[in-house]
Amino acid sequence: MEHEVFVPVPADRLQQVLSDPEQVAGAVPGLQRDADESASPLSGRLKVRVGGHTITYRGAARVASRGDGSFAIEGEGVEVRGGGSVKLSLVVRLDPAEGGEGTQVVFSGTGAGEGRVSESSPQAVEGAVRRLLERFAEGLGRGAEEPEPEPVVVEPVDPPSASASASVFETDVPPSSFDAAEEEILVPPAEAAHARRTMIGRSAEEVDHAPPRGRYAPAPAAESMSTSATLRWAAPAAAVVLASAIVVGRALRRRR
Secondary structure (H helix, E strand, C coil): CEEEEEECCCHHHHHHHHCCHHHHHHHCCCEEECCCCCCCCCEEEEEEEECCEEEEEEEEEEEEECCCCCEEEEEEEEECCCCCEEEEEEEEEEEECHHHCCEEEEEEEEEEEEHHHHHCCHHHHHHHHHHHHHHHHHHHHHHHCCCCCCCCCCCCCCCCCHHHHHHHHCCCCCHHHHHHHHHHHCCCHHHHHHHHHHCCCCCHHHHHHCCCCHHHCCCCCHHHHHHHHHHHHHHHHHHHHHHHHHHHHHHHHHHC
């Protein structure tokens, strides 16, 4: 039989795929490769639907270059369930299409089968083989396509705003906490020692409730300051009034 399939891939790329057994195995539709690492890449199980039957074959195939740009494929398999077998001998030729925008993949060869495949009509067998070859050619084309580079999208990054920059340095701790911490750190060692000495012999309650002295004593209230200032001015004025009263009293007595 002979069958042609157009593949929109240059012939030189298809030649590279057919020269690699691993890529050829990836192009065979429905091939379940053997798990044994020593097995050939084109060995395993293959399901084929012929007419109303689905037949699973276990076998192997070989691909070799013929030196003229074409490739020879030889394969055989036996039924997994049954005593039938098949053999296939193909020649794959790559004819560049006009304009160089694709390739005509031409299959030619012979095949023979026994067992369940012989129960189907020749037309059903031919149709199953053509579908298998078309899917195989499409697989070769996918393996020969060069992957397109993924576009790199660079998203612009907005510069940080002034409010965002200021928020980095903002905290939830009130300023008084920093003042207290700083004041606690700056206590002179000598004054701290003096405070400890004055606390010796005093009860814990007295120490807890004793007002601070020295540089940490609370500032006097404004009212007390105004009262002391008034007393300082009232004392001399009262003395002057008292002296004037005495002088006036003596003068009145003399007149009498």
